[in-house]
Amino acid sequence: MANYSTNEFKGGLKIMLDGEPCNILENEYVKPGKGQAFNRVKIRKLISGKVLEKTFRSGETVEGADVLDTELAYLYSDGEFYHFMNNETFEQIAADEKAVGENVKWLKENDVCTITLWNGTPITVTPPNFVELEITETDPGLKGDTAGTGGKPATLSTGAVVRVPLFVQTGEVIKVDTRSGEYVSRAQK
């Protein structure tokens, strides 16, 4: 993998840090009046998800990370691995529990997810921003409540629990924002 000089740093560049692939979020060039130049960089570690700030001496080089985002459709879980397929090549790939993490609760069959591969191995699985899931269990709402103030918890087919307005009932399909975990609307039929 290529090395990158700090001059090439910019948002989105993938580099190796402490043996872990990282994504550069922000890069600022710092040059005190009479002193040496630095790059002040905000970085997300792609495996742990941790965001941290690191200072590099300008001109320093760091190893690039072989990281690739691919769009794959979720197929099924065999209890240990989560299987995805490229809808064009039909190539399949399995991600482990660590890569899926919390996002397991948004995985619905046939939904296209973003799988981040490091050296060909999935390290993170990002579900679509919006998913439509069926409510498997929620308390019956109060009659006449249409404003949806307050709300109530609802369990979805994947096991996720979200707050929904009182008028939404078991068996309905709702649209959820996976980034915030919030109810958006009833699904369009």
Next chain:
Amino acid sequence: MNQSWKPTATLANIHARAELLHSIRQFFADREVIEVETPLLSNGTVTDVHLAAFSTQFNYAKDGTDKTLYLQTSPEYAMKRLLCAEVGPCYQIGKAFRHEGEGRWHNPEFTMLEWYRPGFDHHRLMDEMDDLLTLILGVSQAQRKSYQQVFAETLGIDPLTVSIESLQQTLCEQHIDVHGNDVLDKDAMLQLLFSYKIEPIIGQEEPCFVYGFPASQAALAKLSQNDRRVADRFEVYFKGIELANGFNELGDAQEQRRRFDNDIEQRKSLGLPVVESDERFLAALECGLPPCAGVALGVDRLLMLKTGANHIDQVISFPVSRA
């Protein structure tokens, strides 16, 4: 369609620049400080370890030898040669070039205002700088704090006596995490703490002048009469921007040569390009520099403050990526 022919600055900011340059020239005309010009392309260059000059080849020198010429990083040496020739109070608005990266506050080619006041010390020059900033930016009088004071107030350390170990400790406590295993030198650590923790705090309402930098960061300033640990150097900060750098100018040719030699040794040990001392500048100092104070101010940054721009590209017609 290719849009890269277009200026990155708005027309309003291009006009604001013209107005700013006019105000600066009027300010100095009123004070009988004359405008001078010195070469952008010069035989000599700076020895500063952390400054890199652009260079080019001149193949038509009168003596028939091919020469390396440098684009100036600041007009300081040439203006001091004029001062040694008794030009008197003078200023220059011109381009300066530094071979370094672009950034929010940086373009490798930028506009610098530099002026010299024979008979002034750095405090009197700060007074004049204050007048200029008040006029241009409409701000109230600047605060003045010593380097020691700002470190004591924000980080609780004395920059003049602190050890390398406790500076490392402070960097750690402030979550300043430097990549790599090599330990930074003391000045680099102080500069990082200053950039990350002090600059964003000081000079928010009105500009802040910080004076009395450590002697190790004296550059071309005299050491203080009262405390040899500090140099008569000041910097101006406003809204998180480093705006200007001024000195009570060092006139001692021997001391100046020692500082150059020291820089050159350091350059060699770091594997940086070899440069020579500017002998014409040193010869001028030997002839005698009138006691004076001088300061350099980044005009593009001043214009950013005046127009509220948050990137230098917004005030430069064609930054290096579009030049």
